[in-house]
Amino acid sequence: MPKLIQIFWSFFKIGTFTIGGGYAMIPLMERELVDNRKWVSREDFLDILAVSQAMPGIFAVNMATNIGYRLRKAPGSLTAIFGNIGMPIVIILGLATCFSFLQDNEVFESIFKGIRPAVVALIAAPVFNMAKSAGINWKNFWIPLVAAVLIYLLGISPIWIIAAAIVGGICYGKYKERKEAQV
């Protein structure tokens, strides 16, 4: 059974040395947890990956929760989570306090004036690839469209939209099951 400090150190490395979010951590996680430490088999790793994506929450944290639990139950989970997000939180807080002093700095403002439209583009651009990988077609394209219109034009909270999608998805799934049972 691995020591908590080993779990912490592995997830610390994974969390601290990847820039670009949870999915960017996958290769590092695989190398560290499957190849180096041999804590999970490659097959299990892929299963955990699928479950972590399917569940709500932050992907990397879900991975850490599950793998930590396999190794050392709940204390293992907590250790993996704090290893994974501890340093990123400290770094953000360090920057946040520095930036609040720079707020009125002209150079700082020029840099961010350039970055702001880029950020909007970086949120907009992946929409198309995500739509493709979500299997968009002529029958279902109304789903993202209606969601976007309800949020953007009518100001409805995305939380309600997600809740409706869960209920709708379950109803549709039940309907499909019944139809398949008839055939």
Next chain:
Amino acid sequence: MIFLKLFWTFLKIGAFNFGGGLATIALIQNEVVEKHGWLTAQQFTDIVATSQITPGPVGINTATYTGYTAIVNAGYSEWLGILGAVMCSLSVILIPVILMLIVSKFLLKHKDNKLVATTLSVLRLTVVGLIAAAALLLVSPETFGTYASSPAQLFVSIGIFAAVFIASIGFKASPILMILLSGVAGFVIYGFIV
């Protein structure tokens, strides 16, 4: 009481956070900027930029920084801001972690279940709409500037938007590189040219 409200807001965001880091950003944007007005759109885009070029999960980074800024905006000290930041980061993962522990304990595998798969496919499509709406909501005078105050800034903003949009769709350019380059562009254009 802003601490309680923030806690509750991030608890909800966590529970409904399907579909990765951009979905987290979309949910936080809607709750924190649109609904509660704790942050301006400008502050929020700056936070998203910082969250993408620093280590760690983007959703956590955004939650941390948003919590800090919301508390400081409300007139509290930086120390309480740090407290609020840690609280937001923890409350956004609280419900997912509990659910994940249950799943890990019972070794549930979603792929065995058709109903779960169907629900997830509907959710994935919905999240696409959610992120599109967040992008549209962030197209504002605060992020692009206005023609009235500075035509030059508006044109530069549209240029940067188009360049980054095309680079990421057409050439799959790294978001980190795009943010750094547009920062350099801003520094040069607004510092020396405009």
